Amino acid sequence: MWMAMLGENPLVTCHGVVKIYGSGNSQVHALRGVELDVYAGELTMLVGPSGCGKTTLLSVLAGILRPTSGRIVALGADLTELSSWRRTLFRRDNVGFVFQQFNLLPALTAAENAAVPRVIQGWSKRRALAAASELLAKMGMADRVNSLPGNLSGGQQQRVAIARALIHHPHLLVCDEPTSSVDAKTGHTILELLRGIAIEFDRAVIIVTHDNRIFEFADTMARMDDGRIVSVERSQRTGDRPATLVG
Numbered sequence: 001m002w003m004a005m006l007g008e009n010p011l012v013t014c015h016g017v018v019k020i021y022g023s024g025n026s027q028v029h030a031l032r033g034v035e036l037d038v039y040a041g042e043l044t045m046l047v048g049p050s051g052c053g054k055t056t057l058l059s060v061l062a063g064i065l066r067p068t069s070g071r072i073v074a075l076g077a078d079l080t081e082l083s084s085w086r087r088t089l090f091r092r093d094n095v096g097f098v099f100q101q102f103n104l105l106p107a108l109t110a111a112e113n114a115a116v117p118r119v120i121q122g123w124s125k126r127r128a129l130a131a132a133s134e135l136l137a138k139m140g141m142a143d144r145v146n147s148l149p150g151n152l153s154g155g156q157q158q159r160v161a162i163a164r165a166l167i168h169h170p171h172l173l174v175c176d177e178p179t180s181s182v183d184a185k186t187g188h189t190i191l192e193l194l195r196g197i198a199i200e201f202d203r204a205v206i207i208v209t210h211d212n213r214i215f216e217f218a219d220t221m222a223r224m225d226d227g228r229i230v231s232v233e234r235s236q237r238t239g240d241r242p243a244t245l246v247g
């Protein structure tokens, strides 16, 4: 298993990725030559001190931000060479996002929020809502699908945000501090769900976190400091896979 995994091609490869914000005297070197491979079927955690470049790296990996230099190859496409419109299509079809602020639309119900990516892809509202309700039900939210975000707890809102990120079965799921505003138990539930998705659906899940309560879920632990990846540990999978909430 381990040898087989080592032989796999990464889903995303970063080579010499540099990101400089601003210009002149106000330049910030957020990424200083990042080398990183991200594999499908794994949960990759990205950890490091505040300001070291984690969110910036997630943004370039996901095709949100264009790096200043370097190469990012994701699912066979060189993101650094795509036009901004092609990158938008790449994101729409291949990437799910979970941000620290859930960014739910307050006037839409839980199911409507989770359905948004499918509606953007052209699904009918009815079909997208049915899929969203089914996914939310699998996440223990069956009785809350018609609630507005303002009437949900933080952990419930987080689950809606995750459902929205998963609804279109993206190959790459990027999460920035997905457990920062939930209690330990909800944090574990969220991580079990995310890791189950990585393993069972052979997706690449990347999580930026400061939360050492969830480190145990990582298959790969990448440590960052000052704009660089300073170490990568890949653990051998034990074989006891976590129960998943998504079927």
Ligand SMILES: Nc1ncnc2c1ncn2[C@@H]1O[C@H](COP(=O)(O)OP(=O)(O)OP(=O)(O)O)[C@@H](O)[C@H]1O
Pocket (backbone or CB within 6 Å): 021, 022, 028, 029, 030, 048, 049, 050, 051, 052, 053, 054, 055, 056, 057
């Ligand atoms: N839009 C921006 N314009 C200018 N500088 C930025 C911008 N975004 C981030 N930076 C700077 O780039 C560096 C890396 O920021 P980034 O947000 O990637 O760090 P981080 O590791 O995610 O930090 P945290 O753990 O606090 O979220 C920081 O010095 C930050 O101030």
Ligand SMILES: [Mg+2]
Pocket (backbone or CB within 6 Å): 054, 055, 056, 176
């Ligand atoms: Mg950040």
